[in-house]
Amino acid sequence: MPVATAFAAEIAKCPIPSVRRIALIVFTERHWESGTALMPHWYRSTTGRTDRFRWVFCSRFLDLRSLRRYDPRMNLSNICGSCGSTGQAARSTNEKQTRRGTLASVGVLMVLLPWSSSPSGKGADRDVRSVDAIPVISGAVLADRFDQPEVDRRIWHRPDWLEQHNPYIAVEPEHGWLHLSGISRASGESFQYVGLISNNFRETDVVLAARMRVRSAFEKEGRIQHIVHLCTGDWPDFFTEVAFGKISSGPPVWSSGYINRVFDFQGHSEYLQPLVPATGREASQWHEVVIDHDGVTGETRDYVVIDGSRRPIGPVVRIPFHHTHVELKVDVNAAEAQVAMEVGDVRMYMRPERHPAIIVVNSPIVSGHSEPPIDGLRVRLVANPSGRIVGEATTDESGQARMSLVPDLTYPIEAQIEVSDLQGPVLKAKIPSAGVTGLYPGDVWAVRFPRRRFFQ
Numbered sequence: 001m002p003v004a005t006a007f008a009a010e011i012a013k014c015p016i017p018s019v020r021r022i023a024l025i026v027f028t029e030r031h032w033e034s035g036t037a038l039m040p041h042w043y044r045s046t047t048g049r050t051d052r053f054r055w056v057f058c059s060r061f062l063d064l065r066s067l068r069r070y071d072p073r074m075n076l077s078n079i080c081g082s083c084g085s086t087g088q089a090a091r092s093t094n095e096k097q098t099r100r101g102t103l104a105s106v107g108v109l110m111v112l113l114p115w116s117s118s119p120s121g122k123g124a125d126r127d128v129r130s131v132d133a134i135p136v137i138s139g140a141v142l143a144d145r146f147d148q149p150e151v152d153r154r155i156w157h158r159p160d161w162l163e164q165h166n167p168y169i170a171v172e173p174e175h176g177w178l179h180l181s182g183i184s185r186a187s188g189e190s191f192q193y194v195g196l197i198s199n200n201f202r203e204t205d206v207v208l209a210a211r212m213r214v215r216s217a218f219e220k221e222g223r224i225q226h227i228v229h230l231c232t233g234d235w236p237d238f239f240t241e242v243a244f245g246k247i248s249s250g251p252p253v254w255s256s257g258y259i260n261r262v263f264d265f266q267g268h269s270e271y272l273q274p275l276v277p278a279t280g281r282e283a284s285q286w287h288e289v290v291i292d293h294d295g296v297t298g299e300t301r302d303y304v305v306i307d308g309s310r311r312p313i314g315p316v317v318r319i320p321f322h323h324t325h326v327e328l329k330v331d332v333n334a335a336e337a338q339v340a341m342e343v344g345d346v347r348m349y350m351r352p353e354r355h356p357a358i359i360v361v362n363s364p365i366v367s368g369h370s371e372p373p374i375d376g377l378r379v380r381l382v383a384n385p386s387g388r389i390v391g392e393a394t395t396d397e398s399g400q401a402r403m404s405l406v407p408d409l410t411y412p413i414e415a416q417i418e419v420s421d422l423q424g425p426v427l428k429a430k431i432p433s434a435g436v437t438g439l440y441p442g443d444v445w446a447v448r449f450p451r452r453r454f455f456q
Contacts, residue, residue, distance in 0.1 A: 131447050133417055133429035139355060139442025140412070141203050142326060142348040145435045146173040156196045165192040166332060169339055177213075177344040180330050184224075184337040192223075195329025200233065201348070204321040205295025205355070208348045209410050210328070211286040214244050215340035218252050222334030226341040229327035230291045230348075236262050238319050240300045242289040243331075244282060247271065252278050256302040256314030272314040276304055286344070290410055293321060294351065305410065324348070345435050347412070352405040352441035357381065357391055361399040361419055361427070363449035372449060374399035377419050377426075381405070381439065384414040384430075390439075405441045412438025417447055 144155055151158075151173060158171065169182035171194060178196070186192040208230045218224055225245035232238045240258040247255075247269065254276035257267030266272060279287070288305040298318040303310040328343045359379045363370045379401035381391040390413070391403035405411070414433035419426055429447045431439045439445075 128425045129427055129450060131427055131429050131450065133431045134446040134448070136360070136444035136446055139350045139357070139440035140347050140436070141201050141206060141324075141350065142198060142346065143436035144346050145176055146178045146344055146346075147176045147435075148173060151178075151196065154199075156198055158196055162194055162197070162329070166194045166330075169194045169330065169332070171195060177342040178328060178346075180226075180328075180339065180341040180343070182339055184220075184332040184334055184339055186333045186335070189333050191331065192333050193327075193329045193331050195227075195327060198326040200323050200325045202323055203295070203348075203350065204232070204293065204324055205351050206230075206293055206324060206348050207351055207411070208291040208293075208326060208346075209288060210346040211288050211344050212244065213282065213284075213286050213342040214252075215283045215342075216245070217338040218246060220334035220337040221249060222337070223247055223331060224252070224334050224337055224339070225331045227327070227329050227331060228289045228291070228343070229329065230293060231325055231327060232319075232321040232323055233325065238321065240291055240293070240302060240317070240319055241327075242291060242302050242304065242313055244278070244287075244304075252282070254278070254304045254311075254313050258300070258314070258317055258319060260298075260317055260319040266317075267314060274312060274314070276306070276311045276313055279306060288410060292351065293319070293324075294353075295321065296354075310408070310410075347436045347440075349411055349440045350442035352407045352411075355442035356393075356402040356404045357439065357441055358444045359393075359395075359401045359403070359417055359419075360444065360446040361395050361401070361449075362446060363399075364451050370399070372421075372426075374449075377401070377421055379403070380418045380420075381431075382416045382418060383409070384416060390415065405439075411440045412436065415439045417445065419447060 142155065144152060151171075162171075164187065166182075166184055166186045168185050169180060171178070171180050173179070180195060184192075208228070210228045212226060212228065214226050216224055216226065223246070225243040225247070227241050227243045229239055229241040236259075238259050241256065243255050243257065245252045253271070255267060255271050257265065257272065259265050279285075281287075290303040290305065290310060292301045292303070294300070298320045299316060300319045301316050302313045304313055305311070326346065326348060328346065330339055330341055332339055359381070361374045361377055361379065363372055363374050365371070375395055375397045377395040377399075379393055379395060380389055381403065382388070383390050388406075390409065391405045393401040393403040395401045412433050415431045415438070417427070417429040417431065419428070427447055427449065429445075431445060433439065
């Protein structure tokens with residue numbers, strides 16, 4: 001039997017109209033939480049919802065004189081007589097018998113207390129309020145879907161040397177992706193780059209991720225590589241990069257290259273181990289590449305994501321960065337080779353290990369205090385649709401919960417914010433994700449308790 005139905009059935013058995021009435025009022029206050037207004041502030045701030053309800057319940061039933069505000073005709077002898085063990089208790093003027101009858105009345109109602117203050121799972125779900133997740137600031141340093149008809153000049157630029165190396169390869173956004181395509185007629189042998197360069201960013205403790213699809217032909221002899229590149233500028237020109245293609249001959253592979261010493265380009269003339277073989281689906285499916293750079297230690301790791309799993313490419317190396325920028329490019333010296341590369345959903349964001357996401361819980365101010373209280377709440381971030389908990393923390397006195405997100409995911413993701421007090425979930429909010437939007441490490445999101453409605 002549902003809890004609410006069972007509770008109502010027990011109330012109906014009570015022979016005292018006034019007691020039935022107050023029980024229903026208190027039960028209503030349990031769900032609307034209006035009874036908290038009767039409590040002193042110190043009690044509101046230090047107790048959970050169950051204890052608050054008990055305070056309201058006991059304050060009204062232990063002082064039986066307060067029942068008269070609900071039924072002026074009620075008197076002590078009526079209560080004792082109806083709920084006492086015998087009819088003689090109602091007629092007795094003995095103080096001891098009166099107290100016994102009174103406690104019996106209270107005891108009957110207190111049996112109902114666990115039912116009204118500890119709802120079933122189904123009832124608890126009805127108490128959880130869905131609210132909006134409000135974005136405050138993003139942990140993404142760079143995020144671009146290339147969904148505009150022209151390259152966003154606030155983020156990207158193309159210096160002359162990136163046009164002159166291989167002038168028959170075009171670079172332009174189309175259908176929500178950046179396209180680099182054309183026929184290779186390189187002006188030289190080495191470093192025949194064509195592509196875009198981003199602005200400079202101060203952040204160095206970052207993850208760079210992008211999706212690639214490659215439809216180039218690899219029959220021609222010579223270098224044909226498609227590159228996502230994270231760099232710290234020209235002085236010194238230190239960088240790491242993930243490439244798909246070939247250095248000169250043989251089948252295309254996923255490889256990496258880097259410079260962490262001046263004029264020492266590792267991975268340019270010979271492959272670095274480990275390599276990742278081509279999946280054979282590079283022309284038809286998007287492959288995500290990930291570069292993880294620790295801004296404190298300089299430790300750098302390169303990956304390609306295959307079937308949902310990160311596959312390491314090249315060695316783990318230490319590369320000191322003093323700033324970062326991103327390059328999306330091809331390097332082709334094979335004559336008359338057909339080149340076609342698409343890049344999309346480019347994002348660089350703060351590493352989760354040192355940059356927690358912050359969820360701020362807010363509630364209305366009543367008499368100078370947050371109501372309901374916003375400290376000591378448990379906040380979880382749950383990934384959709386997997387259901388995996390990616391972060392969890394407790395709010396401080398200002399309602400802020402700081403949580404480090406799991407580092408093995410590539411962000412952004414779709415997630416649900418779940419806020420709970422001692423009794424269980426009270427708020428939930430969805431952070432949607434599409435392309436380069438969603439939950440990132442370093443994000444700040446806010447959720448707010450709605451204003452309460454009170455029964456009059």
